[in-house]
Amino acid sequence: MRSTLLILALGSQLFAHGPGKDGAFGGKRVLFIGIDGCRADAVVSAMERGLAPQLKMLSESADGLLTRQFYAGGEIGTPTHQPTVSGPGWTSLLTGVWLDKHGVKDNRFIGGRLQSYSCFMRHIKEVKPKAFCASFADWPPIHDFIADGSRVEGKEFLDVKFTCVPDAKRHFVDNPEKDVEVRDEALKTLRTQNPDTMFVYFGQVDEFGHGATDSRANFSPDSTLYLNAISHVDSHVGELVRAVQARPKFAEEDWLVLITTDHGGRGNGHGGDSEAERNIWLVAHGAKLPREKLLNELVPQTALVPMIYAHLGITPKPEWNPEPPLSVPEEKAK
Numbered sequence: 001m002r003s004t005l006l007i008l009a010l011g012s013q014l015f016a017h018g019p020g021k022d023g024a025f026g027g028k029r030v031l032f033i034g035i036d037g038c039r040a041d042a043v044v045s046a047m048e049r050g051l052a053p054q055l056k057m058l059s060e061s062a063d064g065l066l067t068r069q070f071y072a073g074g075e076i077g078t079p080t081h082q083p084t085v086s087g088p089g090w091t092s093l094l095t096g097v098w099l100d101k102h103g104v105k106d107n108r109f110i111g112g113r114l115q116s117y118s119c120f121m122r123h124i125k126e127v128k129p130k131a132f133c134a135s136f137a138d139w140p141p142i143h144d145f146i147a148d149g150s151r152v153e154g155k156e157f158l159d160v161k162f163t164c165v166p167d168a169k170r171h172f173v174d175n176p177e178k179d180v181e182v183r184d185e186a187l188k189t190l191r192t193q194n195p196d197t198m199f200v201y202f203g204q205v206d207e208f209g210h211g212a213t214d215s216r217a218n219f220s221p222d223s224t225l226y227l228n229a230i231s232h233v234d235s236h237v238g239e240l241v242r243a244v245q246a247r248p249k250f251a252e253e254d255w256l257v258l259i260t261t262d263h264g265g266r267g268n269g270h271g272g273d274s275e276a277e278r279n280i281w282l283v284a285h286g287a288k289l290p291r292e293k294l295l296n297e298l299v300p301q302t303a304l305v306p307m308i309y310a311h312l313g314i315t316p317k318p319e320w321n322p323e324p325p326l327s328v329p330e331e332k333a334k
């Protein structure tokens with residue numbers, strides 16, 4: 001009797017923990033982690049000083065990389081040019097297009113055209129209705145405007161949507177705690193569900209850059225408080241990556257991990273066209289990354305969504321209005 005129970009328990013556990021190659025995309029999955037307002041030279045400095053060991057390990061492992069040839073803000077002097085702020089930045093990262101298409105100029109999202117240029121997870125559900133898509137954020141506009149704005153006739157496409165609302169009365173001083181809640185919910189999903197794509201957003205680095213959490217901090221590799229915030233988020237990244245690796249059928253799964261930011265910063269602000277604001281970074285880990293392009297060419301932040309589609313083997317429909325991909329999956333390249 002005991003052994004029967006044990007088998008039943010194990011059976012249900014395996015079922016809950018992963019179908020391996022039997023998933024919606026043959027075992028291919030995506031973990032996209034967003035760290036708001038994380039300046040490129042600061043993240044590199046944090047890695048060099050041993051304050052971001054998880055990002056360093058991921059970028060230096062066999063299938064990993066770090067590039068600083070990544071940029072926000074669109075093309076200066078063209079209609080794609082957009083301010084280096086969160087609204088347009090995350091919209092570009094989650095839709096794969098710039099301001100001329102998505103229409104989001106600032107954090108008010110007025111004029112946004114998310115119905116025409118939608119969050120990539122809506123499109124994933126469109127081609128694979130059984131795919132499991134999850135999103136976690138402590139900056140509510142990620143869900144209120146970008147995800148919900150992408151819904152067709154109000155129909156939800158996210159299987160998990162966890163919004164942790166910072167307490168405005170505390171002027172975001174609770175932001176590090178909210179990141180912990182975001183991390184824990186994301187861990188729960190990795191351990192109990194079979195997410196095909198996950199987006200996990202952490203807000204505290206930007207809040208420290210603005211001096212909102214501690215007035216002595218700013219967007220700079222010289223700000224100890226700013227680097228410490230990066231370090232905290234780095235530990236969250238480590239927990240998420242370990243949860244991925246601990247999945248029982250991890251060996252059969254093929255994960256693409258992407259970690260980036262929406263913009264850099266200067267002093268206590270951002271929004272302009274300086275290198276410190278436009279120049280961003282990408283840590284990526286995956287068996288078939290377009291390494292040459294990522295490492296040797298300037299790559300726009302709009303390139304992430306096409307990379308996700310390529311990894312999952314999705315050919316974007318013309319009506320999604322996608323930017324051209326950096327690489328084409330082998331099966332499709334013939």
Ligand SMILES: [Zn+2]
Nearest residue numbers: 036037086262
């Ligand atoms: Zn931001």
